[in-house]
């Protein structure tokens with residue numbers, strides 16, 4: 001036990017920059033994924049809510065494919081498959097992986113947003129329409145501001161999922177927390193200490209976020 | 225109100241089906257509403273009263289038939305329905321006030337956005353309307369602080385702010401505690417007396433009798449009988465009307 005603690009301290013002293021770089025990698029990849037995934041997911045949710053048959057049909061297929069296949073396979077598809085199909089797109093490995101994660105996130109986020117919008121009482125839309133408000137204004141000023149209360153907490157949970165999901169990128173040695181573990185592990189031939197360090201950083205990050213979500217949910221209840 | 229008043233809403237052979245045409249809710253309604261007229265719609269539950277009212281401003285899309293508003297067929301393709309809806313207010317059973325907006329913003333949002341009325345002017349008008357229904361001191365509150373009766377008065381004022389040609393009421397007092405019904409009915413009565421064209425679906429028979437120029441009795445998706453309150457309530461001719469009235473009066 002004492003030995004383990006000593007190893008952890010030693011490794012941290014020597015490799016802290018590797019872990020901190022990994023932390024930074026995990027944070028920026030998941031941030032970018034959540035933000036762009038939300039933009040894409042919102043568009044997809046809105047397409048679905050148009051009730052235009054062909055659009056909802058395409059969206060359903062998109063969501064089914066992404067939710068029905070492993071994220072890892074999707075990463076391989078973008079990393080190895082898409083450059084073959086579209087050679088003119090020249091992205092780095094890291095960029096392809098981020099694109100894959102964004103596409104993956106967008107499907108889950110689209111469902112969160114669609115559910116949040118549909119949970120708003122239909123009477124709200126009817127009242128706005130009966131006043132002669134346009135579809136756009138009805139969505140923008142009446143439905144969406146009310147839907148946000150349902151969406152925001154679920155979106156933050158999606159953020160936690162994303163932070164864990166970024167570990168998949170370590171397979172391609174994109175510098176994030178799990179890559180940091182692998183780097184230190186292969187340099188020191190120690191397993192448990194670097195595993196502990198990476199694990200604790202993930203835990204702290206996600207614990208902090210889930211506390212943030214709780215505060216957010218409480219605030220929303222209070223302002224009700 | 226006279227027979228020579230201009231026709232405001234005309235409905236021709238209106239039909240509405242639900243559930244992939246398995247449920248025939250409106251079975252062919254032809255009717256005219258004239259300017260300044262106060263029309264009550266009564267009838268048993270499920271007879272299609274709400275559906276008929278909601279077809280008038282196209283919250284429900286009719287399965288077939290035509291709706292004309294100010295002489296324009298609003299059921300026609302490529303019609304800007306929003307523009308016409310601005311002139312047809314609607315008040316719902318469950319108020320449907322906007323909970324995330326203040327009382328004042330509830331009233332001004334549509335005039336500012338859709339009629340491009342300057343904010344200051346819209347707010348001045350809204351305050352004036354709130355005064356008329358005794359809610360001027362609630363302007364900055366959020367609707368959750370209002371009672372049911374106050375919410376419904378807000379909903380009425382919100383519709384009025386668009387300066388509609390007609391207001392459609394769907395059981396405006398059915399969701400209210402008994403002690404609040406009178407306040408809301410008073411507001412509607414004042415409105416009707418002021419010459420506003422009014423169509424009201426109601427279970428308040430006394431009210432229908434008192435304010436209406438005409439009463440429509442709906443049954444099983446058709447207007448089974450129509451006449452003055454006197455004709456419908458004192459001398460109903462259709463046995464279905466007689467049966468219905470015997471149950472509710």
Ligand SMILES: Nc1ncnc2c1ncn2[C@@H]1O[C@H](COP(=O)(O)OP(=O)(O)OP(=O)(O)O)[C@@H](O)[C@H]1O
Pocket residue numbers: 242243247249267268269270271272273274275276
């Ligand atoms: N969106 C809908 N989908 C399917 N059926 C519907 C829909 N709206 C109404 N109906 C059905 O149409 C029939 C008439 O409904 P409507 O609400 O018009 O009746 P109503 O006369 O207003 O009754 P009430 O006095 O209970 O309000 C009912 O059988 C109802 O279940």
Ligand SMILES: [Mg+2]
Pocket residue numbers: 273274275394395
């Ligand atoms: Mg009804």
